[in-house]
Amino acid sequence: MATGPASALEFSQNKILAGSWSKPVSRGGATGIRTPDYAGNSMTIELKLNQKSVSLDADPDMPLLWAIRDLAGMTGTKYGCGKALCGACTVHVDGQPVRSCSYPISSAAGKSVTTIEGLSADGSHPVQVAWRELNVPQCGYCQSGQIMSAVALLDKNPKPTDEDIDNAMSGNICRCGTYTRIRAAIHKAAGESS
């Protein structure tokens, strides 16, 4: 069946009959970059965001999280704590997982940033598939960060043990308590990618 929740990206545009709440919402995606009108200390930072070159005018200290969300208009990456405590904002910078809330945009200059939206063109990454097959999410809010951390773990360690998972995933809080399913989904994805 189809749903009409606001959907920013390619995947669901055919089916945005959309609950009223998505209608006036416009999201830029990586192409519709907004340029804030800064009085001073902003600089132009070039980076790759989900394989596309973008240049963002931002205070060099602005956390990558807010640059991705507010300037690049990609909202899949979430804010949960702003202090590198919860993992909701996890993205990959040159393949490494980082907490984008605590990573200045200037450090991303010239690098390649991947967000949940860039993990696959159609949600077909084995981790995304495993997440859906086990119906891991409850509210779903932490899950972008969980998936990005899980992908980074499996890139390094294709057959993680429970202990490996606990170590790699304990920076990602899920207030809804989906941990046992996350563990199972990582094992499932590991099985499928082997």
Add this chain to the structure above:
Amino acid sequence: MSNIINGVSRVSRRDFIRNTGLAGGGLILAANFSACSGEKELAGGDFAPNVYVNLLESGEVEIVCHRSEMGQGVRTSLVQVIADEMEADWDRVTLLQGIGDAKYGDQNTDGSTSIRMQFDLLRNAGAIARKMLVNAAADIWGVPAAECSGHHHAVHHKASGKMLGYGELAGHAATMPLPEQVEFKSPADYRYIGKPMDLVDGMAFSVGTAAFGIDTVVPDMLYASIERCPVVGGKLISVDDTAARAVAGVVDVIQLGDGTSPPDFNPLGGVAVLANNTWSAQKGREALQIQWDMGTNASYDSSSYRKQLEAAVNAAGSVVLERGDVAAALANSAKTLDATYYAPLLSQAPMEPPAATAMINDDGSCVIWACTQDPQTAQAVVAGALGLEPAQVTVNVTLLGGGFGRKSKPDFIAEAALLAKLSGKPVKVTWTREDDIRHGYFHSVSCQYLRGGIDADGNTTAWMQRTAFPSINATFEPTDGPSASELSLGCTDNPYAIDNMKIEACDAAAHVRIGWLRSVSNVYHAFAASSFADELAHLAGRDPKEYLLDLIGPDRHVVPAESGAEYENYGQDLGEHPIDTARLKAVLEEAASMSGWGRKLPGGRGLGIAVHRSFLGYVATAAQVSVSDAGKLQVEELWTAVDAGTVVNPDRVRAQMEGAGIFGMSLTLHGEITAKGGAIVEGNFDSYPVIRMSEAPRAINVRIMPSNAKPGGVGEPGVPPVAPAICNAIFAATGKRVRELPLRNVSLA
């Protein structure tokens, strides 16, 4: 099964469009009628038999979810119920989220009510649609409706083999009168109800397109961050915003005035910094120089307040339940025991902090996008704040990144509305985590004193309980202690078969905003009562599970009013939803057997168990813990048995029990909000930790009791048994009795 229709009103297509904000779909003309179409001409057009269902002539069915999705899975289970009764095909359904509108009936997604209170409403919505489609086909074919049936997205006439698709029938069905009575499907014919359907938002969650309150973007909007007075009831003296305005990206600084007394659902006031991105708003806010008058709550200190609560339960309170003669029974007991339990303030801390966006139209009307559990209350509060009629406020409901009770209060939504009006631009307000932890509506702090007596055979003869906690009601009106509705949550519904029982409520004043948190007062009432029952079992030298079965006693329906209690039963009829001790014992036995109760455990380990009915659901949880010599606790495994009556989506029930296990562990092990000088000390997940992956049990095993009983609640009932099960397990492992939460303040070494 037949059912008189109530609560489902018919709407016009125009109303449907207005209520869902949805347009289009009505312009396509019927292209061709199928060969098997019958005696009357088929009319084109759509069919909206009620506010929840709209069948397009293409055959697509739009179903409106009027309840808020916060992780409980209602967007999936609601479609299951309506589509099943309608006999609509799953892949021809499009789900729309309803705005806040009284037409939908109760939208307050709180109290685990979506299924337990609206199952029949939802079944009606689907069954009416099916019935009218059947009537339409019968009319077209000129056959009795009784010979026709709707299934698999079509109406069939068995005798002639005729069939018309739902889409083809839509236009004609729209001309049919609303039936006075509909038949519900027999449970044996359910296609979706009772099945573990996949999450309707599963794809959106996995690819990052699911839109939460924090994700709204409106052209030209400003991003706001608000500095609020650290103490509830304080006032702004002065603000110097020079430095804030100098921060790059900051557009404006706006004073929001002061909060109200009592605080109600109103904004707390403060000073807002508006910028063209979230981070600049936060930086600007940090640069504000503000002087506050902290007001009378500045003397509030949570550690001295604890002593006040302990003193309160040391003296008699007002009697809220009494039977037999507790004093005499205690005097005649072979052994007595008394204990005082304490549990602190808690923050819901949903993963997505409160966030809302508001826009004022040229005609002064207001549009909101917010992660709200209660869009109709949000509509009313925003209207009040802006001086509008509720009808001038449109509240769009986004997905909620968790709610747990926090997002039933629309204070943050009114903040956005006020700022949109004052700035003349659309505004998104995003609370920081620190805002969320420090300026919330807290789960109440509580203290309970228990005194019990057993006879020479170990039977419990007396139970005396005093409970003190500041009431949620204090948020809305001056009041000094527990309300009947909070006492109904796990206290005056005590199911134990003890002849002499007395429960008293003791006064406690509120110095912060008190509000609902997942399972509310059941958390501390179950912690105390189920821990104390375990204490009495050990006093009697009995196995705790066997003792608990005896304590619950014979199969019966407990009627608190017979002991003089004013009991609310979660807003539902006690006859239809009794306190059924047989069901309580059945889940207890089930959880015990799942856990292998009674087995030998390696050293430093213990099993504990607790059972509790709340929100009309029955849940027993067994916990296995290990405690190292150094006192390090690990909750190794949980076993939960749940009887929630008829279950719509067993996988979501399972997920709620798994989540309740973790949520319950968070409040048992870590959760504590403290105050100094009236201000909340904790601020983020470092000082207000919640359970992480490394602490999660290796398994949370869930069993759902098969039942055709009326649906009970699911989202909340899993939480209350967790704390006592863990604390009872700690006693089994170590012989140490824990009487206060959280465990991080208690040495287990």
